[in-house]
Amino acid sequence: MAIQIKAPAFPESVADGEVAAWHKEEGDSVQRDELIVEIETDKVVMEVVAPADGVIKKIHVAVGETIESEALLADLEEGAVAASPAASPAADSAPEAASADAAPSATDSSSEMGPAARQMVEEHKLDPSLITGTGKGGRITKEDVTAYLKDKPAAAPAAASSAAVADVPSGPSSERIEKRVPMTRMRARIAERLLEATTSTAMLTTFNEVNMAPVMALRKKYKDQFEKTHNGTRLGFMGFFVKAACEALKRYPAVNASIDGNDVVYHGYQDIGVAVSTEGGLVVPVLRDADFMSLADVEAAIVDLGTRAKANKLTIDDMTGGTFTVTNGGVFGSLLSTPILNPPQTGILGMHKIQERPMVVDGEVVVLPMMYLALSYDHRLIDGKTAVQYLVAVKDLIEDPARILLQL
Incomplete structure (x- = not known):
């Protein structure tokens, strides 16, 4: 029986997709749930698997073709087996x-x-x-x-050493090699959104610095016990910042809002996007209701989202929504940066590298592990006063982590 293999139903936010790679050819045998084709959309790479055992009879779309939701991709002959090549008569005689x-x-x-x-x-x-x-x-x-x-x-x-030595020019190579490849749909969409953020928002960035010594001491003291209690989940810094961001958003709801035309939408929940770097570009999966998640839940969810993002296993639902974003350029060594907004969000918190610096404490110079924090915000909705107060609230919560638990 012939089965039609179709593209998944795309959500409203995804207009179409592009066939990125076929993992099977016409005449190939497949098993149920075996990967057949990858479809790249503006947000994620979607995998289409075989609905049953059989043989691919016909492929209707080639790599690089643009397809719409539920488009016909291939025909599968259910239960068939790929024919093996017939033996040559010459093989029997010789x-x-x-x-x-x-x-x-x-x-x-x-x-x-x-x-x-x-x-x-x-x-x-x-x-x-x-x-x-x-x-x-x-x-x-x-x-x-x-x-x-x-x-x-x-x-x-x-190979070069075994080959005959030819006349090699002593100066620079005469060949100036260039390589031109088309942007992937995801990379093009990322570029489009970044440009949109810089042209359609009144983006401004405010900075502060935070003493990471209290969090580092807490992490050092409870790291092993935390990992043992929570089934291998490691205690990192992102959990503290996500929880601090959520608590500060409750105090300054404008930073958690979005602009929709002439309306301001105030969200009564905190869905935090976490920026993840992949080979295909930067993606922002979302932690739903992060304010209700424990520190261990946040850390485990971030690891899971990061792992699936790098393996192209994120779904459209994982990427949709978000009321605020946290990004950590410090993992790559960035000391200071101005993160770009993720519209329609009006705020994004940037973390950076922890750097030991001399600081004055009670009139004495001491060396402390310091981190610069950056908050980029849409000035159309958020005033400078509110942005600065929000960032100071995050700073206070990180410098005294007990406040996160006590909601002080």
Whole structure:
């Protein structure tokens, strides 16, 4: 029985998608729930799996084509088995010749490539005959190309040393290599939203600094016990900042609001977006009702979202909504930055690197682990006074973590 494999139903916020990679070809056998094709949208990469065991009979869309919600992708013949190549008559009459020709030639194996592998080969201008195929019948898969690219730089010097030495110019190379590749849909959408944030909002940033010694001492004291009690969840800094951000948002609701046309929407809940860096770009999955989450719940959720983001496993629901965002450039060594708003949100808190600096405390100079905090906000809704008070509230909560628990 033939089954139509269709694209998922896109939510209203996603107009269309693009076929990013096929993991199967026409005539390939598939098992139920096996990955068939990846679809890249403006927000996430969606995976389409086989609805049943069978064989891919026909593929209707190619890599790079734009598709709409529930578009027909392929036909699956349920219960069928991929035909194996028939034995050659010559193999029966001349077994010696058959054994000598058993290995597929470079030309044969290179022609057996999936669309994703072929796209990578063409993009990197590779010689398929140099790539070892591990797929069925020696087929070259996307993973084979990826592995070859990883090993290629190490193999290049060896190849160069064994080759005959040619005349090498002593000056700069005459070739000035450039590579032009199209933006992915996600990268293009990120660029569009960043530009929108800078042109459609009155964005301003205020700064402060926070003494991280109290949180670091608390973390050092309870780190092992916390991890043991909460099933391996590690106690980090993000949990403290998310909880502090939530508590401060309750005091200054304008920072948690959004602008919708001529209306201001005040949210009676705190859905905190956490910026995560991936190979495809920066994504912002959301912690729903973060104000009701414990410190352990926040830390565990951040690890889960970060892991799924890097594996392209986030869903549209994970990325939708959010009333405020926290981003941590300090993990990459940033000492100070001005984070960009994530519209329609009107505030984003930026964390940075912890740096030991001499500070004056009670008339004496002491060395303390300090962090710069940045709050970017939409000045159309939030006044400078409110923004500064919000940031000071976060600072006070971090410098005295007991206030987070006592809601002081």
